[in-house]
Amino acid sequence: MEMNKSQIEKIAQLARLELSEEEKIKYQEQFKSILGFIDSLQEVDVSDLDVLGLSGDFSNQLRNDVVLDCLEDEKELAMNQAKEVENKQIKVKRVL
Amino acid sequence: MEYNKLTISELHNLLQAGKLSSLELTEFFLARIEKIDSSLKSCISVFREEAREQAKKADERISRGEKNKLLGIPYLCKDNILTKGLKTTAASKMLENYIAPYNATVIERLNNEGAVLLGKTNLDEFAHGASTENSAFFVTRNPWDLERVPGGSSGGSAAAVAAGLCVFSLGSDTGGSIRQPASFCGVNGLKPSYSRVSRYGLISMTSSTDVIGPITKNVEDSALVMNVISGFDQNDLSSCSLEVDDYFKNLNKDLTGFKLGVEYNFIDSLDSEMSNQIKKSLNIFESLGVEIVPISLPCNKYAGSAYYIITPAEISSNLARLDGIRYGFSSDLKSKGESVDNLNDIYLKNRGQSFGEEVKRRIILGTYTLSSGYFDAYYKKAMAVKEKIKQEFENVFKTVDAVLTPSSPHIAFKVGDQVNDPLKMYLEDIFVTGPSLAGLPAISIPAGFVNDLPIGIQLFSKKFNENVVLNLANQFQKKTDYHQKNPNIS
Numbered sequence: 001m002e003m004n005k006s007q008i009e010k011i012a013q014l015a016r017l018e019l020s021e022e023e024k025i026k027y028q029e030q031f032k033s034i035l036g037f038i039d040s041l042q043e044v045d046v047s048d049l050d051v052l053g054l055s056g057d058f059s060n061q062l063r064n065d066v067v068l069d070c071l072e073d074e075k076e077l078a079m080n081q082a083k084e085v086e087n088k089q090i091k092v093k094r095v096l
Numbered sequence: 097m098e099y100n101k102l103t104i105s106e107l108h109n110l111l112q113a114g115k116l117s118s119l120e121l122t123e124f125f126l127a128r129i130e131k132i133d134s135s136l137k138s139c140i141s142v143f144r145e146e147a148r149e150q151a152k153k154a155d156e157r158i159s160r161g162e163k164n165k166l167l168g169i170p171y172l173c174k175d176n177i178l179t180k181g182l183k184t185t186a187a188s189k190m191l192e193n194y195i196a197p198y199n200a201t202v203i204e205r206l207n208n209e210g211a212v213l214l215g216k217t218n219l220d221e222f223a224h225g226a227s228t229e230n231s232a233f234f235v236t237r238n239p240w241d242l243e244r245v246p247g248g249s250s251g252g253s254a255a256a257v258a259a260g261l262c263v264f265s266l267g268s269d270t271g272g273s274i275r276q277p278a279s280f281c282g283v284n285g286l287k288p289s290y291s292r293v294s295r296y297g298l299i300s301m302t303s304s305t306d307v308i309g310p311i312t313k314n315v316e317d318s319a320l321v322m323n324v325i326s327g328f329d330q331n332d333l334s335s336c337s338l339e340v341d342d343y344f345k346n347l348n349k350d351l352t353g354f355k356l357g358v359e360y361n362f363i364d365s366l367d368s369e370m371s372n373q374i375k376k377s378l379n380i381f382e383s384l385g386v387e388i389v390p391i392s393l394p395c396n397k398y399a400g401s402a403y404y405i406i407t408p409a410e411i412s413s414n415l416a417r418l419d420g421i422r423y424g425f426s427s428d429l430k431s432k433g434e435s436v437d438n439l440n441d442i443y444l445k446n447r448g449q450s451f452g453e454e455v456k457r458r459i460i461l462g463t464y465t466l467s468s469g470y471f472d473a474y475y476k477k478a479m480a481v482k483e484k485i486k487q488e489f490e491n492v493f494k495t496v497d498a499v500l501t502p503s504s505p506h507i508a509f510k511v512g513d514q515v516n517d518p519l520k521m522y523l524e525d526i527f528v529t530g531p532s533l534a535g536l537p538a539i540s541i542p543a544g545f546v547n548d549l550p551i552g553i554q555l556f557s558k559k560f561n562e563n564v565v566l567n568l569a570n571q572f573q574k575k576t577d578y579h580q581k582n583p584n585i586s
Contacts, residue, residue, distance in 0.1 A: 018448025046480035081423030
């Protein structure tokens, strides 16, 4: 399997990544060998396996869906990370 | 006094006897960092004042009669673990100025215990790599040979312990990131069973295999740190509620009749000097009464391929939160003379300009394998192979108690040698990804030297059998002195 340049561009858009022309060329080349490597899985027979579920030895730890307030200083530290804050709201560019 | 050569128990005894204060010990390590780290480059941040404050508090607690094992003991922590009010960068330009708003559970537990955080160590950006060359800031060097890499991604944590810049450190392991650098640097690195140690506050990479674990000078110290950081945490939905063993208690159990599985194909694939050295380890185990049992692990050769589908897939999802809006890198459009119309363009620029080459490579690969039309062929298949690998281990553990493999296929390589070949870098983890995919406890311990550079052996057992792994490793260490050798760095 290979990825051509337009596929890389499409995937990069989906992944919200701006790539330079140089990067696109480099990745295209590198993905040849990486995809070749992961393609080796196709030779494994897994027809007897039911997958995508969680393993038998794993269970999610669930708790009640209750809103818990966090510490004031933690709130402040978290909000201080944003570039633009107004009235305790983070400002962003228009969406559309 | 060379405190950098003492174990946790030895330092604990000095502190408790009043022969040494935590502040003196902290100053000792801060001075070593100051002196040695300009050439080693293991630390991203050093928190001098905060560490002194913590040390003074520890001294007060000691004087009040508190006896916690790690009370007053200075440590370093990989910089992908959140430390409240302090910089947590993940070695990425994206988080270069990020201040964590809360503590990871492991940090909270070590604080309560009274351990002293000295600073944060370098890693491959977001833990993506096996050499620490993918750090956005600088390359960490191997203390045994500064021309060489320390391994990765917990390269800073392993190099710092080997160079005696702290008593122990924390790393994180997703597919080998504690064990491989531990082997390259001649120290002990334990990857606990998946879900044994809380991941809360660990910057997520591959949530299905990420684990935090200790890097130490000997196995006893690994057990002591594990006793503090293990256990259920309601803030981690994958956290296991099984009771935690006292890992220190069973370190010296007699190994007579113990069965250790060895896949000889792994050892025979190494160059002769390495394979001879690993075979010496087998003799040492036999002298301890252990029976060596040849085993076969034919599925292991697919572990790397499955890992490099599952990992990028989870990365593409986990790193999607990093957009530079609520926190993180924000592109300076004005000074670049650029303008954007909408939010989407900001995402593209913030992410495109701050993520490094390997991070972008993994995000693209993961987005691709999860995309429509490829999902079944890649992700679903990889998950099935992961299950097959897990079953293979389960079968092996019907006849043996633990398995021994090399930790790495070779000694530490030179800085720059593999950096332009991502696939070669992915193959670094050939012996260590299998146990990660299966969620097993696995340790790398020093097993000798080849060309004056350390090599390691990996020991792993059934899930939650940390006790078995530590017992085996500790008995080996009582018969060897590889772990007591120190690099000549000053």
